Amino acid sequence: MTPKAAPRNGYVVLTPPQIGVLIQALIRRGYEVIGPTIRDGAIIYDRVTSVEELPKGWTDEQQGGKYKLKHRADEALFGYTVGPHSWKKFLFPAFARLWKAQRANGHFQILPEEQKSPKVAFLGVRACELHAIGIQDKVFLEGPFADSHYKSRRKDIFVVAVNCTQAGGTCFCDSMGTGPKATSGYDLSLTEVVKDSQHFLLAHAGTKAGAKIVAEFFTEAAGEEEVAAANGLIEEATRHMGRSLDTNGLKEVLYRNTENPRWDAVANRCLSCANCTSVCPTCFCSTVEDVTDLTGQEAERRRKWDSCFATDFSYIYGGSVRATPRSKYRQWMMHKLAYWIDQFGTSGCVGCGRCITWCPVGIDITEEARVIRESESSVSNLA
Amino acid sequence: MGAIIEADNTERTMTDPTIPELFRIGRLKRETEDTFTLELSPAEETTRISFLPGQFNMLYVFGVGEVPISISSDPAETSRLEHTTRRVGVVTRAMGLLKPGDTIGIRGPYGSHWPLGEEDGRDFVVVAGGIGLAPLRPVLYHLMAQREKYRNIVLLYGARTPEEILYKRELERWRGKFDLEVQVTVDRGASGWRGNVGVVTPLVARAPFNPSNTVALLCGPEIMMRFAVMELQKRGVPAERTYLSMERNMKCALGYCGHCQYGPTFVCKDGPVLRLDRIASIFGKAEI
């Protein structure tokens, strides 16, 4: 089939089966395709080889401490928001060997680990997740030292973004300015329109690589109607966000309220289980582990995910700086919404709502921020 | 930020900053019952050592682990490094068992340094508590090497007991030889000790320096620094000229493992030397 000329408005229309063609085209180019699939009652990200593995006709219902999959009335491929996985799982793996060392007679040598650049395609990246990747890029690549392991994994990623046409129960990307529409950072973006009897995906190429791959198989350029329909759905998603967060001067509010009694209230609920840090797409804390084999002649250094809620996270001689759940929760939230701005120039939060959904007791970061902010005005009302 | 290595062998460190460079133990000197100083030289002989006073290295003991230790040698010394540390955990205890000739891994130098460049003509007050003297020793070497640039230099050092005073011979030399006011105090005296007994804070209150022209450098337990800062502020030393060396848990020392965060600062890259006015909103706050 001869490829058509590129459409003037930059959009083409793809059918659901053509997503399968896209997956195959990526695989033929040597990519391992990571996409959404259902496992253990959740939509997670894992290797997919065909469109059949996508969560067709499924959606997720999310609230504080609640996540449930539900059947949709239609057969949307991307009719959900975000699950417990985020793309940091692939760019910043939970476990990585940094190097090996070998000992002989009081001397030793270091054997560096080969830095692999796996060719991976991410299928189904939400706008908030694109921002999260950008935020982690700042952390790992733009400091005085770049993390070479992250750098090598980040190099050859092909990104297929998906614009949200519905907002999740705990979503607030609108408040954070991170969605629901992906505006940059992708090779291809898709907006799925399922309306009346229509079901198509509006595709937009963000890079030459994206355009090239779609040119291989698209058959229909998009007209104004299709573009309007897609944008309309995205616009609707903006108006149905599950949560909202007032970010105006939030950093200063939090800096002023390090001793607010609200921290004690949330500490009574927080289990320090570290779920929030685990599911958060921007959390980047890690630890290193030095181990030897049984002979004691070979050693390894490994990097593992860590959490500011972990027991000895802040341990220095004499004890932990932050030993109480109160101080740990405060650290997590203040880092995410305040310190991060001073450290990296943006908020650390992208409004994906995962921390709210996956907290076993449903602690809601937007609620905590709201109560602390409002406690300032109620104090002045008393004066 | 310079790598500690200047000659060959840079490629590996350039690509992966988690890989240590190899050094050899020259000498292990016992300072007190639980404190020792390692003298180290690079395994690669062409390597020159370069660091700024206040910076630290990550020291790796094969198969055991890595710890951050301030550099306490003379910055003018390019072939040898010194690190003074206490035996307080698994890694430092293993370190204390190393022998001359053994290999140790080093990553660094990391972190911010004590102010030196623009401070000509100033009085310097150096307040050290316990092992806090170790990260300050390099700056004292520097100050004395360029003595004519500065006015009064006062070292106030608090130790636990007379036996636990670090660098005794050096302190005596400094006190005797140069225009340097050295006052040493101990929390607890011992028979034969004819020096000061008491914490270091009253020494700050009465030390001979001109507050409006003074730069204050502090290192020691956080409580000690808190109280010493109060005395300095009572005397009118501005926060913009007060520097503290802070300590936090460190794993990567590269600014992205998150462990060393102290409010918005990363102690491994914004610190360990932090200017008081920049941390005024969090200094002294519990569990920050």
Add this chain to the structure above:
Amino acid sequence: MIQTLEPVIKSNPFFADLPAKHLKFIAGCAKNVQFPERHVIFHEGDPANEFYFIREGLVSVELVVPNHGPATVQTLAKGEILGWSWVSPPYRWHFDARTVQRTRALVFDAKCVRKKCEEDHELGYELLSRFVSVISARLAATRLQLMDLYGRHN
């Protein structure tokens, strides 16, 4: 030529803001004194009828520990006040005070000061509030010493 000690006392920040008439009285109770090194200024248990302002030198505040000899709990130097046991009954020293080096000081007749304080409560307030600051600073320093900040924590 007899010089009053008023200017000396006034230059000490401890007495600096004292109203002129009190300053005059205090100066009248003061005398210069000199001690050689290793001289016991007072013993624990002795009647506390003086207090000192150290002008130069070093004084060690000590407790005698049975079987161990004297243990220094604190060292006082130039510009510091030695002695607050004169303030309240039973007016006896709680510690020994011994010079470490040759020491020059001003000694104040505490009996005389006590008597005047009872007559003139304004003077009493001025002096006692100053001594309260001295005692509270000593207490804070002592507490820090007790914390054994440089010791082992585990």
